[in-house]
Amino acid sequence: xxxxxxxxxxxxxxxxxxxxxxxxxxxxxxxxxxxxxxxxxxxxxxxxxxxxxxxxxxxxxxxxxxxxxxxxxxxxxxxxxxxxxxxxxxxxxxxxxxxxxxxxxxxxxxxxxxxxxxxxxxxxxxxxxxxxxxxxxxxxxxxxxxxxxxxxxxxxxxxxxxxxxxxxxxxxxxxxxxxxxxxxxxxxxxxxxxxxxxxxxxxxxxxxxxxxxxxxxxxxxxxxxxxxxxxxxxxxxxxxxxxxxxxxxxxxxxxxxxxxxxxxxxxxxxxxxxxxxxxxxxxxxxxxxxxxxxxxxxxxxxxxxxxxxxxxxxxxxxxxxxxxxxxxxxxxxxxxxxxxxxxxxxxxxxxxxxxxxxxxxxxxxxxxxxxxxxxxxxxxxxxxx
Amino acid sequence: xxxxxxxxxxxxxxxxxxxxxxxxxxxxxxxxxxxxxxxxxxxxxxxxxxxxxxxxxxxxxxxxxxxxxxxxxxxxxxxxxxxxxxxxxxxxxxxxxxxxxxxxxxxxxxxxxxxxxxxxxxxxxxxxxxxxxxxxxxxxxxxxxxx
Numbered sequence: 001x002x003x004x005x006x007x008x009x010x011x012x013x014x015x016x017x018x019x020x021x022x023x024x025x026x027x028x029x030x031x032x033x034x035x036x037x038x039x040x041x042x043x044x045x046x047x048x049x050x051x052x053x054x055x056x057x058x059x060x061x062x063x064x065x066x067x068x069x070x071x072x073x074x075x076x077x078x079x080x081x082x083x084x085x086x087x088x089x090x091x092x093x094x095x096x097x098x099x100x101x102x103x104x105x106x107x108x109x110x111x112x113x114x115x116x117x118x119x120x121x122x123x124x125x126x127x128x129x130x131x132x133x134x135x136x137x138x139x140x141x142x143x144x145x146x147x148x149x150x151x152x153x154x155x156x157x158x159x160x161x162x163x164x165x166x167x168x169x170x171x172x173x174x175x176x177x178x179x180x181x182x183x184x185x186x187x188x189x190x191x192x193x194x195x196x197x198x199x200x201x202x203x204x205x206x207x208x209x210x211x212x213x214x215x216x217x218x219x220x221x222x223x224x225x226x227x228x229x230x231x232x233x234x235x236x237x238x239x240x241x242x243x244x245x246x247x248x249x250x251x252x253x254x255x256x257x258x259x260x261x262x263x264x265x266x267x268x269x270x271x272x273x274x275x276x277x278x279x280x281x282x283x284x285x286x287x288x289x290x291x292x293x294x295x296x297x298x299x300x301x302x303x304x305x306x307x308x309x310x311x312x313x314x315x316x317x318x319x320x321x322x323x324x325x326x327x328x329x330x331x332x333x334x335x336x337x338x339x340x341x342x343x344x345x346x347x348x349x350x351x352x353x354x355x356x357x358x359x360x361x362x363x364x365x366x367x368x369x370x371x372x373x374x375x376x377x378x379x380x381x382x383x384x385x
Numbered sequence: 386x387x388x389x390x391x392x393x394x395x396x397x398x399x400x401x402x403x404x405x406x407x408x409x410x411x412x413x414x415x416x417x418x419x420x421x422x423x424x425x426x427x428x429x430x431x432x433x434x435x436x437x438x439x440x441x442x443x444x445x446x447x448x449x450x451x452x453x454x455x456x457x458x459x460x461x462x463x464x465x466x467x468x469x470x471x472x473x474x475x476x477x478x479x480x481x482x483x484x485x486x487x488x489x490x491x492x493x494x495x496x497x498x499x500x501x502x503x504x505x506x507x508x509x510x511x512x513x514x515x516x517x518x519x520x521x522x523x524x525x526x527x528x529x530x531x532x
Contacts, residue, residue, distance in 0.1 A: 167399050206479055240492040
């Protein structure tokens with residue numbers, strides 16, 4: 001009678017020639033690159049939203065954040081087929097037997113298993129939560145942004161440990177031949193070369209079918225893009241006026257913008273704002289969820305408004321929305337953004353009056369700034385001491 | 386590790402990478418702990434669920450499909466069929482959030498505003514056409530080898 005343990009497959013039970021270091025190292029290389037890209041652009045996005053005191057996020061290039069956040073989501077999306085193939089190629093290793101006789105070897109094996117478990121779980125976690133977030137789907141109760149950030153460090157840390165452990169094997173596999181052509185005949189089914197090519201095709205299809213949400217010329221082929229790019233005045237919206245529950249306040253005829261600097265305060269109606277010098281700027285709205293679109297915004301320069309209350313040029317500004325709740329109801333506009341000639345309190349978008357969903361009566365639009373910080377339905381700007 | 390592994394330079398590099406990776410892990414762990422116990426528990430459940438979904442569901446499923454394919458699918462069709470399934474399968478998996486439109490909101494028509502199922506059918510049709518063409522080529526090659 002066979003013991004139940006014998007039902008567990010052994011690494012040798014897997015007979016496909018396609019599994020193994022030849023595929024794992026080549027796919028792993030690109031998977032590593034995509035994770036590194038996602039990690040670095042993720043750090044940039046984190047800094048753009050939560051500027052540490054020692055750093056000043058630049059206002060140029062205007063589309064820098066649009067590009068880095070686009071790369072973030074695109075590289076994460078590309079990593080899905082790569083990760084699936086990578087895991088498939090090394091799956092037999094899951095059934096490697098432990099050597100219980102040798103304590104030192106057993107400890108090493110357990111440590112490596114733990115690091116792989118961390119790596120695989122963190123990698124899957126990052127891709128699943130990132131993709132769901134890009135489609136604004138939150139089937140969990142942990143805080144997305146801070147958890148995605150914390151697990152990113154675990155994923156990249158475990159990845160670097162994994163590379164350190166496997167480096168000799170990786171070098172050997174990458175410099176060795178892909179297919180052992182001599183042993184191959186057409187009787188054996190698909191070749192490693194063909195399988196690798198399939199993986200690149202799957203990765204390419206993953207990118208092309210989604211990237212249109214941020215790359216305008218891909219819009220037609222991006223059948224799985226989270227946004228078609230349409231919306232009021234030709235620009236999509238992230239949070240609607242209904243969702244923010246601002247319609248009564250935003251349509252109130254008594255609306256007036258408050259600009260404050262200590263005891264000094266001016267109040268400006270929409271007509272007052274329209275009577276000031278208007279500036280037009282072509283600026284992207286680039287969302288943390290990865291979609292972006294460029295628009296022609298027209299309105300009053302924020303620095304002109306701040307000059308009305310004699311704000312210092314090195315003072316940060318707190319921008320408050322009419323919306324009553326939400327994490328981004330109030331944001332801090334750093335001094336370099338507040339004084340930038342392209343930072344506007346916009347009244348128009350693409351030649352139309354700002355729609356309610358885009359932030360009527362007026363909204364903040366600054367160069368190189370994440371969409372969540374481009375405060376809509378602005379109620380008050382207060383110069384911080 | 387001998388010369389084949391690249392000598393002492395590689396050893397130093399590996400050591401540095403190892404420490405760097407551990408530092409990343411430690412920093413991530415610290416961040417995660419800082420988010421509170423409830424957050425940590427749910428994150429742990431999701432981390433474990435992801436591995437289980439792959440190792441205990443998806444991987445065995447693919448394995449069973451491959452075992453069946455080896456028995457019933459002729460050799461010349463295996464490569465093209467596997468390629469088609471890898472492309473369509475992986476892209477379908479990553480499109481689950483948009484295909485299900487789970488995040489759609491009645492108040493925001495600009496979000497998830499495509500015909501995703503229609504798009505999927507087009508992709509499936511293109512993949513199928515690609516598999517058909519590749520199979521034809523593979524079948525021809527197979528016949529000429531046998532002859």
